[in-house]
Each structure stands twice: as structure tokens, then as C-alpha cells.
Amino acid sequence: MASTMQPQELIDSAVVDPEGNKLGKVGNVYLADATHQPEWITVRTGLFGTKESFVPLSGAHTDQDGVHVQVDKESVSDAPRIDADGHLSPEESAQLYRHYGLPVPRSSADGRMDRGKNTAGRDAMGRRDKRDDRSMTRSEERLNVGTEQVETGHVRLRKYVVTEEQQVTVPVRHEEVRIEREPVTRGDGRAEIGEAEQDVVLHAEKPVVRKETVPVERARLRTETVTDEQTVSGKVRKEQFDVSDDDRKHRRS
Numbered sequence: 001m002a003s004t005m006q007p008q009e010l011i012d013s014a015v016v017d018p019e020g021n022k023l024g025k026v027g028n029v030y031l032a033d034a035t036h037q038p039e040w041i042t043v044r045t046g047l048f049g050t051k052e053s054f055v056p057l058s059g060a061h062t063d064q065d066g067v068h069v070q071v072d073k074e075s076v077s078d079a080p081r082i083d084a085d086g087h088l089s090p091e092e093s094a095q096l097y098r099h100y101g102l103p104v105p106r107s108s109a110d111g112r113m114d115r116g117k118n119t120a121g122r123d124a125m126g127r128r129d130k131r132d133d134r135s136m137t138r139s140e141e142r143l144n145v146g147t148e149q150v151e152t153g154h155v156r157l158r159k160y161v162v163t164e165e166q167q168v169t170v171p172v173r174h175e176e177v178r179i180e181r182e183p184v185t186r187g188d189g190r191a192e193i194g195e196a197e198q199d200v201v202l203h204a205e206k207p208v209v210r211k212e213t214v215p216v217e218r219a220r221l222r223t224e225t226v227t228d229e230q231t232v233s234g235k236v237r238k239e240q241f242d243v244s245d246d247d248r249k250h251r252r253s
Contacts, residue, residue, distance in 0.1 A: 007031065007038055014066030015043045015055060021073045022066075027052050028084050032105070040096070041067070042084045043076060053079045054088075054096050071100055140238030157221050174204030 007029035015023040023043050030040035042052040059070040082092050097104045177200055
């Protein structure tokens with residue numbers, strides 16, 4: 001990392017591996033005792049960022065899209081689970097360096113690595129002045145509500161055949177025989193007495209039923225998204241400060 005990089009500038013920055021995968025966001029910054037430069041960061045991973053994994057800053061650089069580290073996502077996921085309590089013991093530091101295949105640097109006498117920023121400053125003469133910085137962090141839980149898509153049911157469209165009776169009136173025609181008589185005059189011909197007969201073929205129409213299949217209607221299934229509101233609730237815990245002095249007077253905040 002560049003020597004001018006300040007720890008507070010890294011907090012909440014996105015962390016990206018060499019393949020361009022986003023690992024999470026920076027939760028805490030750990031400084032090396034010898035150089036007081038950022039040496040480790042913790043990356044918040046998992047659902048709602050509930051897990052923190054230590055990631056080395058060796059060879060890392062910053063860009064507009066975040067902090068680019070030299071270790072891949074799988075190595076970070078398999079990193080030893082160490083509590084981000086503000087200090088790394090020499091054993092914990094060595095364990096992390098071995099996991100990432102990095103050389104273990106020399107540590108200070110007590111092996112402590114402070115988080116966030118230096119706990120001592122320098123005066124105008126260049127001497128180190130100690131500050132009494134005793135602090136306690138108050139935490140609280142918050143509800144992080146999201147949505148997920150679940151199946152609520154199935155709709156099926158099918159067609160089936162029913163038989164019904166239909167009556168249609170059709171006009172039909174038929175032939176009938178009519179006898180027409182007319183008088184015969186004397187000059188119409190010679191008359192003979194005898195037997196004779198004539199055949200007349202009669203015709204009639206009858207209904208003929210033919211069936212044909214024709215399309216009459218089309219049905220289509222489609223889905224549409226309707227937005228409504230639901231209220232969710234949950235219990236969260238938070239810490240409060242309780243301060244007491246020698247006179248047994250309590251003050252809460």
C-alpha cells in the first residue's frame with residue numbers, strides 16, 4: 001500500500017480480488033507495529049456482512065472501484081477464523097501469513113498490531129507523546145430486511161371435450177304427383193279401349209349432416225407483477241453505557 005494511505009480512507013471500501021470478484025467491504029484496518037502502516041484489513045462477508053475475514057494488504061492497490069488485493073476469493077473464504085478484537089497475537093499473525101503463503105515479518109516485542117490508527121502521536125520536536133485513550137465501543141443490532149422470490153401456487157390451462165345436442169331447422173323439398181284433367185275434342189285423335197300405365201319418378205330432399213372443426217377462441221396464460229406492502233417486525237438488541245463513580249452515582253447513556 002502507498003505510505004500516504006490513511007486507514008480511515010479504507011473503511012467501507014469494496015475489496016476486489018485479482019479476478020475482479022468483489023469479496024465484500026473493509027470492516028477494520030490493522031497496522032504493523034514496526035511501520036505503523038496498514039498491513040491487514042478485515043472483509044465483511046456472508047449474509048448482511050456478518051462474517052469478517054483477514055486479508056493481507058501486501059501488494060494491494062486502490063482504485064476507483066475499491067481496494068485490489070493479491071489473494072483470491074477462495075483463499076479469503078478458507079482463511080482462519082480469528083476474532084477482529086483490535087489486536088493480533090504473534091501466533092494469529094503467523095497463522096494468517098502461513099495460510100496466504102506470505103513470509104512472516106518480524107514483530108514487535110509484544111507482537112501487538114493496533115487497529116485503525118496509531119495510538120500515539122508526535123509533538124513539534126519529533127518526540128512521541130503518549131495519550132490516555134481508553135475507549136469502549138457500543139454496538140447494537142439492526143434489522144436488515146430484503147425480499148426473496150418464492151412459489152405461491154401453480155395455474156394450469158387445459159381444454160377438454162364435451163358433447164351437446166344441437167337442433168337446426170333445414171327446409172327440404174319433395175315431389176308429389178298431381179293429376180291434371182282436360183276435355184278431349186273429337187278431332188284430337190283416334191280412341192282405343194285398352195289397358196295402359198305410366199311411371200313417374202318422385203324426388204325428395206333429405207337433410208344431410210356434416211361436421212367440421214373450426215377455431216372459435218384462444219386463451220393464453222400470462223403473469224403480471226403486483227406490488228403491495230407488508231410490515232415485518234423483529235426484536236433487536238443494543239448496548240447502553242452505564243457509568244458509575246466512587247460515590248456510587250450511576251449515569252446511563
